[in-house]
Amino acid sequence: MNEVKSIKNICCIGAGYVGGPTMAVIAQKCPHINVHVVDLNEQRIDDWNDADLDKLPIYEPGLADVVAEARGRNLKFSTDVEKAIDEAELIFISVNTPTKTYGVGKGMAADLKFIELCARQIAQVAKNDKIIVEKSTLPVRTAEALRTILHSTGNGVKFDILSSPEFLAEGTAIRDLHKPDRFLIGGEQTERGEAAVQSLVDVYLNWVPRENIVTTRVWSSELSKLTANAFLAQRVSSINAISALCEKTGADVDEIARAIGKDSRIGAKFLKSSVGFGGSCFQKDILNLVYLCRHFNLPEVADYWEQVVMMNDYQKHRFSKNIIDSLFNTVSGKKIAFLGWAFKKDTNDTRETAAMYVADELLQDRAEIHVYDPKVTEEQIFADLEYLQTHRVGQYVEQGEVMSINEIRSLVTIHTDPYLAMHKAHATAILTEWDEFKTYDWEKVYNAMLKPAFIFDGRNIIDKDQLDTLGFEVYNIGKGK
Numbered sequence: 001m002n003e004v005k006s007i008k009n010i011c012c013i014g015a016g017y018v019g020g021p022t023m024a025v026i027a028q029k030c031p032h033i034n035v036h037v038v039d040l041n042e043q044r045i046d047d048w049n050d051a052d053l054d055k056l057p058i059y060e061p062g063l064a065d066v067v068a069e070a071r072g073r074n075l076k077f078s079t080d081v082e083k084a085i086d087e088a089e090l091i092f093i094s095v096n097t098p099t100k101t102y103g104v105g106k107g108m109a110a111d112l113k114f115i116e117l118c119a120r121q122i123a124q125v126a127k128n129d130k131i132i133v134e135k136s137t138l139p140v141r142t143a144e145a146l147r148t149i150l151h152s153t154g155n156g157v158k159f160d161i162l163s164s165p166e167f168l169a170e171g172t173a174i175r176d177l178h179k180p181d182r183f184l185i186g187g188e189q190t191e192r193g194e195a196a197v198q199s200l201v202d203v204y205l206n207w208v209p210r211e212n213i214v215t216t217r218v219w220s221s222e223l224s225k226l227t228a229n230a231f232l233a234q235r236v237s238s239i240n241a242i243s244a245l246c247e248k249t250g251a252d253v254d255e256i257a258r259a260i261g262k263d264s265r266i267g268a269k270f271l272k273s274s275v276g277f278g279g280s281c282f283q284k285d286i287l288n289l290v291y292l293c294r295h296f297n298l299p300e301v302a303d304y305w306e307q308v309v310m311m312n313d314y315q316k317h318r319f320s321k322n323i324i325d326s327l328f329n330t331v332s333g334k335k336i337a338f339l340g341w342a343f344k345k346d347t348n349d350t351r352e353t354a355a356m357y358v359a360d361e362l363l364q365d366r367a368e369i370h371v372y373d374p375k376v377t378e379e380q381i382f383a384d385l386e387y388l389q390t391h392r393v394g395q396y397v398e399q400g401e402v403m404s405i406n407e408i409r410s411l412v413t414i415h416t417d418p419y420l421a422m423h424k425a426h427a428t429a430i431l432t433e434w435d436e437f438k439t440y441d442w443e444k445v446y447n448a449m450l451k452p453a454f455i456f457d458g459r460n461i462i463d464k465d466q467l468d469t470l471g472f473e474v475y476n477i478g479k480g481k
């Protein structure tokens with residue numbers, strides 16, 4: 001093996017949901033390493049530097065404490081990308097890789113333009129050898145393209161490219177980073193490659209036991225990330241498929257999840273039936289996997305995975321349709337309260353949230369929607385709805401009418417008090433599983449709502465018997481009458 005480089009300066013390009021928390025934890029656990037996180041988005045960097053820790057750009061339990069410990073000591077946020085690249089021995093690339101919205105692969109392939117930009121900038125700035133780590137989720141064999149760009153300058157600088165995808169889940173990011181099931185590193189099977197892998201292993205070893213650091217070839221590491229997300233999403237779509245059958249037959253999907261989850265071969269996690277999975281990763285990564293399979297002429301494999309996304313579209317649509325059907329076939333002019341907008345609890349992230357798709361379908365029927373979410377801003381909710389007007393994807397929503405932002409604003413109201421959101425509502429829909437919803441005074445809510453008072457619990461978090469007793473008309477996912 002070549003000499004293993006000891007890392008003293010790390011740069012991370014991209015200060016988002018992955019770059020921010022991951023680098024904050026590396027800085028916290030490695031006080032001897034300077035960690036410099038850079039981003040093109042000045043507002044985001046200003047927010048990371050805000051003295052008021054409530055203003056960090058990301059809401060994530062435990063994050064503020066970690067930032068408070070390391071920021072100003074060995075953790076720095078700035079927009080000076082070139083300086084950070086120049087100073088670092090190891091560079092993480094944590095930029096976004098959304099689904100392409102144009103050209104070849106539109107609606108399926110990952111858009112790698114931000115990754116390419118990083119590679120070109122690193123190639124231009126670097127004056128000495130560097131280890132480049134793909135932290136973003138990337139299609140298999142992206143490292144090859146990175147290598148081509150990085151080594152195109154002919155200035156003699158050498159780059160070792162590693163893949164170390166991130167497995168944190170939002171809402172539990174700090175816990176996942178402090179105690180990861182595993183960190184994964186893919187590297188080249190050469191002496192140089194092995195030395196580069198060891199440099200990164202040494203960084204992670206500051207808090208992660210060696211047996212929890214898995215090393216593989218680069219291609220396996222890249223494809224492991226897509227595969228992990230596909231398997232997790234597949235479990236949610238599988239239990240959601242069964243939820244539809246439960247509603248027809250009178251079986252209870254939560255009882256089924258408990259029964260099958262006891263089988264150690266199946267396991268209990270990721271069997272919670274819901275209004276549909278959201279988040280920036282599952283749909284994007286599966287579509288990317290499907291695109292890769294079609295590219296490699298594997299149509300049967302592509303169709304198999306695509307069905308996971310189609311089932312998720314169906315689940316969101318089923319929920320909206322059920323609201324309209326139950327409210328006597330129209331929600332026009334009716335007040336529908338939404339509890340929750342984030343794609344899951346304990347995050348302010350709304351990317352691909354089921355709530356916006358359900359809202360969009362109800363708005364098509366001219367419902368009046370009143371939203372309460374403990375962490376998502378009004379600005380974000382309107383931005384999501386506006387974005388959806390021109391970026392509808394999925395078999396049930398593609399044909400929808402395009403509404404202007406003024407029309408949307410005339411029909412949607414955002415509340416900071418959940419009781420006001422539900423006051424005189426025809427129906428309440430629960431879209432996110434925030435814990436505080438369980439603690440509400442549901443009798444008070446019942447008295448304030450119009451009758452019959454409908455509740456559509458898209459997360460099965462409120463005790464159905466209690467709501468039945470109070471007089472609500474209750475609809476749960478996967479619970480037959």
Ligand code: NAD
Pocket residue numbers: 013014015016017018019038039040041044081094095096097114117118135136137138166167168169170280281
């Ligand atoms: P994000 O959009 O929150 O953050 C990405 C940041 O990169 C943005 O702030 C953007 O301004 C910045 N950026 C883009 N191009 C840049 C450039 N050339 N120079 C400097 N900054 C640039 O995205 P994210 O959620 O952090 O995801 C990043 C990657 O990690 C994606 O590939 C995603 O699939 C993957 N991932 C995300 C999660 C998650 O929970 N969000 C988990 C695991 C993996």
Ligand code: UDX
Pocket residue numbers: 166167168169170171229232236269270271272273274275276277278279280281282343344
């Ligand atoms: C996911 C992966 O879990 C994580 O490993 C990867 O790094 C990024 O993508 P994330 O999207 O942040 O993480 O959250 P996750 O907990 O996976 O939930 C995704 C969606 O599935 C949420 O909308 C959640 O509500 C839904 N879900 C999850 C269910 O509906 N039922 C479940 O049982 C689990």
